[in-house]
Amino acid sequence: MIPKAMPLFAVWLAAALISVPATASAQASEANRLSDVMVRQVAALARSPRDVSLLIASGRTALQIGDASAAAGFFGRARDLAPGNAAAHLGMASTLVALNQPAPAISEFAHARQLGSSPSALAADLGLAYDVAGDQPKAQAAYRSGLKGGGGAEARRRLALSLAIGGDPSAGAAVLEPLLAAGDRPSLLTRAFILALSGDIADSMAALDRITRGSGSAAEPFLRALPALSAAEKAAMLNLGIFPTRIPIPDADWRLGEIASLDSTPGAARPMEYGGPLNPPPSTADQLRNAKLALYGVFPEP
Numbered sequence: 273m274i275p276k277a278m279p280l281f282a283v284w285l286a287a288a289l290i291s292v293p294a295t296a297s298a299q300a301s302e303a304n305r306l307s308d309v310m311v312r313q314v315a316a317l318a319r320s321p322r323d324v325s326l327l328i329a330s331g332r333t334a335l336q337i338g339d340a341s342a343a344a345g346f347f348g349r350a351r352d353l354a355p356g357n358a359a360a361h362l363g364m365a366s367t368l369v370a371l372n373q374p375a376p377a378i379s380e381f382a383h384a385r386q387l388g389s390s391p392s393a394l395a396a397d398l399g400l401a402y403d404v405a406g407d408q409p410k411a412q413a414a415y416r417s418g419l420k421g422g423g424g425a426e427a428r429r430r431l432a433l434s435l436a437i438g439g440d441p442s443a444g445a446a447v448l449e450p451l452l453a454a455g456d457r458p459s460l461l462t463r464a465f466i467l468a469l470s471g472d473i474a475d476s477m478a479a480l481d482r483i484t485r486g487s488g489s490a491a492e493p494f495l496r497a498l499p500a501l502s503a504a505e506k507a508a509m510l511n512l513g514i515f516p517t518r519i520p521i522p523d524a525d526w527r528l529g530e531i532a533s534l535d536s537t538p539g540a541a542r543p544m545e546y547g548g549p550l551n552p553p554p555s556t557a558d559q560l561r562n563a564k565l566a567l568y569g570v571f572p573e574p
Contacts, residue, residue, distance in 0.1 A: 291546070361387060366397045445463065471499075473496060477491075
């Protein structure tokens, strides 16, 4: 059974990603776009509940929105209807990683590969599955395989973090450097985490304060707890925002207030305004509720 996870760091991580400088407006636009896409997909599924391609597309949208439970329903339904569909298995595998279930995820990745999924298509998420399972060498091999196959920035960021989790923060920083030089802003957060993993909490906090416009302090107790975590727990915390409840975090409740105010720049799109993790817009909340209703209350059995 998967242990219950503390959600606070997940909320902070999502809000921090949203608040990375020069990306807030783009994030707001993307959140609204995905919300509209999900609404249309759910409406289409109500008319065609056995459309496998639409189920897979809906699962991908749900993952992008951040609702892995809804994504699991979509991909699971697609897999039931079309057991030989590689994309359905690949989507379920990525969803299981997001739910911190690495063992079944790795099995699903193997199945997707057998059905024809390209190694580069699954490398970044397969690597993350190994990371949250605590097998950093296999994780890093998967990430490097993805990079050789033309994998994107996500595989490189995850590889850098995995190297630091595995005890080599200098190698992680070197892997990350090309992205930083190219102006890849999410890499700023990865660099801050690498600093924390190296034991340099002060510089990590300074970097986080710059990234989140002064609200990095909300993450400080989590980062200071890193030495007490296993490699698997570090990977789950820094990639998925999942923090084990066995480690108490002082004054956790009031930190939500800090998280809610991550972006105070005048005129900037703030998470609370455009549907960040603390306050999704009604259209997003409604579409996810409708998606689950459709999945569990409307779809006929095959």
